[in-house]
Amino acid sequence: MAPLNPALVATFAPPVMEARRWLDGVHFPPDRPLINVSQAAPVDPPPLALRQAMADAALNQPQAHLYGPVLGNAELRAELASTMNRHYGGTVEPAQVAITQGCNQAFTAAIATLAAAGDEVILPTPWYFNHAMWLRMNDIRAVPLPCGTGLLPDPEQAAALITPRTKAIVLVTPNNPSGAEYPGGLVAAFHAVARRHGLVLILDETYRDFDSRNGAPHDLFLDPDWHRDVIHLYSFSKAFRLTGHRVGALVTGTPRMVEVEKFLDCVSISASQMGQIGALWGLRNLMPWVASEREGILTRRTAMMEGFAGTEGWELLGCGAYFTYVRHPFDLPSPDLCQRLVREAGLLMLPGTMFRPDGGGDEMRIAFANIDTAGIAEFFTRLRRFTL
Template identity: 65%
Template sequence: MTLPLNPDMAATFPPPVMEARRWLDGVVFPADRPLINVSQAAPMDPPPPALRQALAEAALNEPAAHLYGPVLGLPALRAEVAAQWSAAYGGEIAATEVAITQGCNQAFCAILSTLARAGDEIILPTPWYFNHKMWLDMQGVGSVPLPTGPGLIPEAEAAERLITPRTRAIVLVTPNNPGGVEYPAEVLRAFFDLAKAKGIALIVDETYRDFDSRPDAPHDLFADPDWRGTLVHLYSFSKAYRLTGHRVGAIVADTARLAEVEKFLDTVAICPSQLGQIGALWGMLNLGQWVAGERAETLARRAALEAGFARLDGWELLGCGAFFAYVRHPYPIASPELARRLVQEAGVLLLPGTMFRPADDPAGDRELRIAFANIDSAGIGTLIDRLAAFKP
């Protein structure tokens, strides 16, 4: 007997990072050429010792850390996000306009569940973040691709032509995953004005905001007194504080929207991880200088990768920033095959561009994503050397 399977789930592609890891099965990497894994944008080191100590003390001494908490998150963490974001973006955000989630992926799923049902449409710039596409596919919600062109920056004018009566939101990721590019403030403003005029949501995923190269606020949308009812902001504490395993993310939206989000969160997880939230709050209060150092190191790695690609014949760096480089390769080989060969012949694991584009988009066959924040500048040099030595 075969149990029934939701056809929307069956039609959703497998998790790309897990698929890529299967390419390692049976491959032996010699000691003088260990694997360079640039497939996933996640810190490979644990949190700094002081944060680990704070987590340990909370686990030992705070009984509430092991119990259910508020569905929308710890009040102190919500208040701290509201205060720091208000200062950073030059606007006014209340603690009641912040919800804490089990990672930023859950934040996306939660907010989309309040906006769209099967048959509705969401506009996603391409190349897109594959988990966004996967969630929409699982829910039977249409993903409308918005091509971004050679600069990987979407245009509001092009998005407007894609809006239909079924459109519920436009999703932007900046700094971008997978492209790495930082969307200019005027681009975000144009999309906000478009979304507001059309009565749809603008979802801005700023998971990598702590690693933006610009010294000032990346946009002024929260300074607009009319941001509520249009703008939704998503964030992850995982990258800044190395809390990936604790799963802590955030949503900033108007209180009416968060009342609907609460239904989703209560049903799916009941509450976010208490220890993770304690760690995130401790980090926000104590690790400002440390995060600044992490940002400086990430920017240094970005510069090293940009310099490295300048000496690679035929390769083109399409976008670079935060944790990612998005590149075009010079070979007459489709990127999925090339990615597999790079594992076996160069000891490099990265993701093909086909994982970030619609199946019928030929651009993906020439593209690759490199999560360069996982390796230091010396490792980036080795990566460039291996790509230069690869012979198709």
């Protein structure tokens, strides 16, 4: 057999794709269709007005079909910087913004500027599996930082894990998979640990538009030197339902942008022009619509919290943005339980084992953003009926 990269071979399979294979050969009767709470990506298309703007660009803007600047279109970089300054305070310059092919690529670019094989990056657990996958396939050690009460990580425990090989600490808030919203003081404490040890804090706020708190969730950007040791990640996919157009962002200091540009030039040359056109139009026209979407997500969040409060044996560990993270009551490992729930209850969710290097056998992640309150009620009806 032809050689294969051993680091890639040693990386676990994509969890969402693995879970989809559990559907093979399973029949879902009309009166009990599948309720899929395995993936957080929006399943509805962007609003009609956004689609019309993108269609107009496709027909009338020749540049929409060509390569663009490697770090992103100037108008979008400037608009996102302005949006961030309004949201967080402080100052983000357009030159400190790069547009990427989705937020996953923003993470890969950040790591490419920071770490090499044999280095270490601290990830709170349960972790976002794509972060752990990218580190593993690059032979970078993902150092697990177990979360405590409320699935919040402890900055001093993180400090105790730091070695000469550590390059960064990664935080995701609101968190995927747990839904936990990290208090501003906690984010600041992690930033202080990173700065004290000469590390970078990577802050992934893919789901910031659905945070239950009003106003800025932290004050990192009020520090005039934030750009020295903060890399901020964002996704337009969730805000404007642009998942198929792959458009995200990385925000950091301009010296690091030199290295980011090298990486992006090799892997994508430039982010999707249609995605960038859609994101720019969305930032300029759709923020009231995003606010209404947020209210809908918060209504679903409340329904999930109330549902688990009334479901015997299940323990709610975290809930926010798109996600609920729970502990199940059954004497069965969560991967086996999840597959039985597909076959016997028409429910597809992900086991906690997909979000940890080990353990998680009594945990589940539920991505509830794509089911309405009626769907949530049906979800709990089926969950309460299920028995081993």
